[in-house]
Amino acid sequence: xxxxxxxxxxxxxxxxxxxxxxxxxxxxxxxxxxxxxxxxxxxxxxxxxxxxxxxxxxxxxxxxxxxxxxxxxxxxxxxxxxxxxxxxxxxxxxxxxxxxxxxxxxxxxxxxxxxxxxxxxxxxxxxxxxxxxxxxxxxxxxxxxxxxxxxxxxxxxxxxxxxxxxxxxxxxxxxxxxxxxxxxxxxxxxxxxxxxxxxxxxxxxxxxxxxxxxxxxxxxxxxxxxxxxxxxxxxxxxxxxxxxxxxxxxxxxxxxxxxxxxxxxxxxxxxxxxxxxxxxxxxxxxxxxxxxxxxxxxxxxxxxxxxxxxxxxxxxxxxxxxxxxxxxxxxxxxxxxxxxxxxxxxxxxxx
Numbered sequence: 470x471x472x473x474x475x476x477x478x479x480x481x482x483x484x485x486x487x488x489x490x491x492x493x494x495x496x497x498x499x500x501x502x503x504x505x506x507x508x509x510x511x512x513x514x515x516x517x518x519x520x521x522x523x524x525x526x527x528x529x530x531x532x533x534x535x536x537x538x539x540x541x542x543x544x545x546x547x548x549x550x551x552x553x554x555x556x557x558x559x560x561x562x563x564x565x566x567x568x569x570x571x572x573x574x575x576x577x578x579x580x581x582x583x584x585x586x587x588x589x590x591x592x593x594x595x596x597x598x599x600x601x602x603x604x605x606x607x608x609x610x611x612x613x614x615x616x617x618x619x620x621x622x623x624x625x626x627x628x629x630x631x632x633x634x635x636x637x638x639x640x641x642x643x644x645x646x647x648x649x650x651x652x653x654x655x656x657x658x659x660x661x662x663x664x665x666x667x668x669x670x671x672x673x674x675x676x677x678x679x680x681x682x683x684x685x686x687x688x689x690x691x692x693x694x695x696x697x698x699x700x701x702x703x704x705x706x707x708x709x710x711x712x713x714x715x716x717x718x719x720x721x722x723x724x725x726x727x728x729x730x731x732x733x734x735x736x737x738x739x740x741x742x743x744x745x746x747x748x749x750x751x752x753x754x755x756x757x758x759x760x761x762x763x764x765x766x767x768x769x770x771x772x773x774x775x776x777x778x779x780x781x782x783x784x785x786x787x788x789x790x791x792x793x794x795x796x797x798x799x800x801x802x803x804x805x806x807x808x809x810x811x812x813x814x815x816x817x818x819x820x
Contacts, residue, residue: 530724665684724799
């Protein structure tokens with residue numbers, strides 16, 4: 470069993486942060502917006518940052534990949550700064566599902582009640598396929614007060630909530646929700662007889678070389694290198710443990726982790742994964758879905774992507790596997806659809 474992944478030890482102290490800022494200032498690594506902020510990296514990516522992230526509290530990491538060429542840009546951040554993936558965490562659970570199926574531990578059309586204690590509730594008959602493609606009909610967010618503080622909720626508590634949920638739509642209707650990926654993750658952990666965090670570490674994070682990624686199941690696992698999150702108005706948003714919902718929302722990463730994931734998708738251990746094969750339609754005519762990965766059909770080929778957010782963060786990963794290109798965006802500001810900025814990043818490498 471893999472040892473539990475804990476917070477990354479690479480932590481910049483306040484003094485070190487000040488020293489870094491002074492060094493950057495002496496090197497001329499500042500740009501003028503409403504305030505001066507430390508920036509480092511590729512000039513074209515920094516120009517993108519100048520246009521989109523202008524507030525003093527913005528901390529941003531961006532990257533583009535073109536074959537073996539990787540360019541990065543950082544605003545008041547560096548390669549050790551951590552960001553929440555929020556709901557984009559689900560694609561890691563999708564890859565974990567692909568591995569569980571390969572190993573014969575689960576089947577895509579298993580009803581989840583065959584693995585979890587859900588009794589004869591409506592949720593028990595929902596299949597892993599329906600959950601992984603967001604066709605379960607379950608609501609986007611359960612209304613139970615405990616859902617607002619998942620750190621205090623164990624797996625049994627989540628299953629109790631799930632058993633009482635009434636699907637908003639008949640299974641087969643595309644509607645994304647956190648409960649979908651949370652249930653998939655707990656099915657996989659139960660089938661393997663291993664806790665979710667350990668299972669993800671062993672089967673996904675380590676093979677993909679995501680060396681600094683942290684599964685934030687509990688508040689005491691929040692990495693000290695995690696940026697302070699904000700809403701769109703700049704109000705600080707507290708980070709929290711995600712408890713049994715970690716398979717849906719609970720992973721924090723560095724830019725190096727996301728570059729490693731993108732490379733794994735392009736030509737590494739994830740490139741042949743069934744998780745990336747579209748198996749269902751979505752509400753968008755040009756977009757299909759695999760195991761939580763969404764795949765957009767474009768004239769120039771398929772684009773595999775995930776966009777995500779939490780109350781204080783947003784992120785995006787877009788991968789063109791045909792041309793070995795990718796764009797990555799991590800920020801400490803909540804944006805419910807960071808698709809626009811992410812596609813602008815991809816255009817930089819496509820030009």
